[in-house]
Every structure is written in structure tokens, then in C-alpha cells.
Amino acid sequence: MTPLLTAEAVTVRYGSLAALDGVDLRVALGQRHALIGPNGAGKTTLLDVLAGATRPAAGRVRLAGRDVTRLGPAARARRGVGRIHQRPAVWGSLTARENVLVAALPRAVRTGRWHPAARRRAAGRTADALLARVGLGDLAAVPAGQLAHGQRRQVEIAVALAGRPRLLLLDEPAAGLSAAEVGWLVEFLRGLPRAVAVLLVEHRLDLVYALCDTVTVLRDGRTLAAGSPAEIRASGPVREAYAEGMT
Numbered sequence: 001m002t003p004l005l006t007a008e009a010v011t012v013r014y015g016s017l018a019a020l021d022g023v024d025l026r027v028a029l030g031q032r033h034a035l036i037g038p039n040g041a042g043k044t045t046l047l048d049v050l051a052g053a054t055r056p057a058a059g060r061v062r063l064a065g066r067d068v069t070r071l072g073p074a075a076r077a078r079r080g081v082g083r084i085h086q087r088p089a090v091w092g093s094l095t096a097r098e099n100v101l102v103a104a105l106p107r108a109v110r111t112g113r114w115h116p117a118a119r120r121r122a123a124g125r126t127a128d129a130l131l132a133r134v135g136l137g138d139l140a141a142v143p144a145g146q147l148a149h150g151q152r153r154q155v156e157i158a159v160a161l162a163g164r165p166r167l168l169l170l171d172e173p174a175a176g177l178s179a180a181e182v183g184w185l186v187e188f189l190r191g192l193p194r195a196v197a198v199l200l201v202e203h204r205l206d207l208v209y210a211l212c213d214t215v216t217v218l219r220d221g222r223t224l225a226a227g228s229p230a231e232i233r234a235s236g237p238v239r240e241a242y243a244e245g246m247t
Contacts, residue, residue, distance in 0.1 A: 003062075004029045004197050005050065005167055010059035012045055012221075019045045020056070021221040027167065030194035034208040035201045036232075037218035038241055043201040044086070046218070047169050050199070051083045052076040063167070078106075082165030086172045088152035092145025096136055096155045099144050100127035103162035130158040134188065150181040157188070168192070170200040174207050186210050209233070217241065 005027040012020040020042045027033050035043045048054035050061060052073040061069045063079055071079070090099050104123035131140050134154040139147065144155055153173065160168060174182045182204065189198055189211055202208050208215060208229065215232045217224040225235050232238055 003027065004031075004064055005199070006060075006062040007046070007050065008060045008062070010046065010049055010056045010061070012042075012049060012054060013057045018221050020049070022059070023218070023221070023223055025050075025216060025223075027197050027199050028214075029166075029197060031197050031214055032189070032212045033197070033199045033214045033216065034212040035199065035216050035218060036203070036205065036208060037224065040220075041218035042221040043218055044171055045221075047083070047171055047199075047201060051081060051169055077163055077165075080164070080166035081169065082160035082163055082167070083169040084153075084156050084160050084171065084173055086175060088149070088156045090144040090152050090155050090159065092143060094144060095141050096131060096144055096147065096151075096158075097124075097127050097140040099155050100130055100158045100162050103159040104130075106163070126162055127158075130161055131155075133161075134158045135184070149176050150178065153177065153181075153185075165196060167197045167199065170198065170202075172201055172203065174202060174204050182207060 003026045005025070007023060007025040010020050010023045011018065023042070023046060025046070035046060037043055045054065049056050052068070052071050052075065056069065060067055063076070063081065068076055068079065101123050104126040105119060128137070128140065131137050134157055136151060136154050136158070139151065144152055147155065173185060177185065186207055192198065212229060214226070215229055216226040217232060217238050219241050224241060225232060225238050
């Protein structure tokens with residue numbers, strides 16, 4: 001498959017500690033790719049590098065063949081990188097619709113709608129459609145701070161999709177969700193258009209195996225293994241790294 005994202009020999013150091021040490025990663029167009037590994041393996045640090053929040057000490061990041069290593073989060077977002085954080089990052093004082101509207105407005109500008117009223121109408125249509133898509137159409141007018149944890153996660157997903165990303169980065173999206181909400185999340189991500197690649201960090205291996213076609217395992221800032229879910233399940237070194245729970 002054609003690579004959408006390529007990370008080459010990425011290294012991140014905090015003093016004498018190498019949080020990442022020469023990590024390579026490829027995410028293909030439309031791929032559902034998981035990053036797993038024990039706590040402290042470097043998974044979130046790698047997402048930070050890919051999103052532009054952390055600049056590596058060495059290595060390169062390419063998006064659709066273009067070197068974006070030195071670009072920050074806003075510039076990468078404009079180039080099609082969306083991110084969902086470990087804890088839902090929404091504005092609690094704004095309604096669910098207003099949260100998505102803020103994210104949709106820049107897209108309305110980039111598509112040539114220069115008149116303020118036209119921009120707002122276009123962004124409003126996007127916000128309404130996305131909230132309906134994530135199942136929150138009836139709660140659009142509710143302040144995000146009053147929503148349940150799982151609902152705030154749904155708002156954040158709608159916010160991320162408002163920018164029409166080519167690559168969606170998710171950091172433990174199932175954290176704090178009920179079994180029913182995890183089931184919804186798997187089905188929702190599975191149903192995203194194949195024009196959107198998904199790279200997620202997740203501890204819930206049932207979710208990883210149900211959703212992803214490729215898995216990369218990190219340990220101590222290095223790549224331990226990479227392959228299909230079946231290959232990862234059968235890997236002795238991966239079982240060792242987890243010690244238990246690899247079923």
C-alpha cells in the first residue's frame with residue numbers, strides 16, 4: 001500500500017533518557033494501524049512527534065512524501081493530520097455544536113467561502129452533520145462540560161473530523177468508556193472512509209484486534225515487532241513484553 005505517513009529513525013531524548021530510539025513507522029492510505037506496548041514504551045511520545053507537538057532529536061517525518069519534521073501541530077493539521085488526546089480536549093463552556101463549529105470554520109475558509117455569513121453557514125452544516133454522525137444530534141445545544149465522558153469523546157471525534165483529516169491520531173480513545181461505548185467506537189472507526197488512515201495508541205487489545213489490520217509494538221523506545229494482528233498474537237517477544245493478557 002502507498003505510504004501516507006513515514007517516520008524514519010525517529011529519536012527523542014530527555015536528558016540521558018531516550019524516549020524513542022531510532023523508531024521507524026509506515027502508515028498506508030486507509031490503514032487502521034495500532035501502536036501498542038507496555039507503559040513507558042514511547043507510544044504517546046511517538047504520537048506527539050507525528051502530530052508536531054514534539055520535535056525529534058534525530059529522524060524524519062514525511063506526510064504524503066513531504067518532509068514535515070519541522071512543522072508544528074497547526075501546520076500539520078492544515079495538511080490533514082487530526083488528533084484525539086487521551087483525555088477529551090473540548091471546551092466545557094461551549095456547546096457541543098460550538099466546539100465543532102470552531103473546528104469547521106477554518107475549513108470553510110480554505111474551501112473559498114470568504115464571506116463571513118457564508119463561512120458560518122457552511123461550518124454550521126458541517127457541525128450539524130458531524131454531530132448527527134457521532135450520535136449527538138439531539139445534544140448539540142448542551143455545554144460540553146455537562147456531557148458524560150463518553151459523549152465528550154464523541155464531541156472530540158467530531159471536532160477532529162471537522163478538518164477532514166487524511167490521518168487521524170488517537171491516544172487511548174477507549175480510556176474510561178463503557179463496553180457499549182467501546183463497541184460504538186470500534187464500529188464508528190471501522191466505518192470511516194478509507195480516505196482516512198487511523199493510527200491509534202491503545203491498551204485494550206480486544207479493540208486493537210477488532211479494528212486494526214497492522215500493529216506495531218514498542219518497548220523501551222524501540223520497535224519490538226510489527227505485523228498483522230495474527231502475527232503479533234503469535235509473537236513470543238510480544239508475549240514476553242506484556243507477560244500476560246496477549247490472547
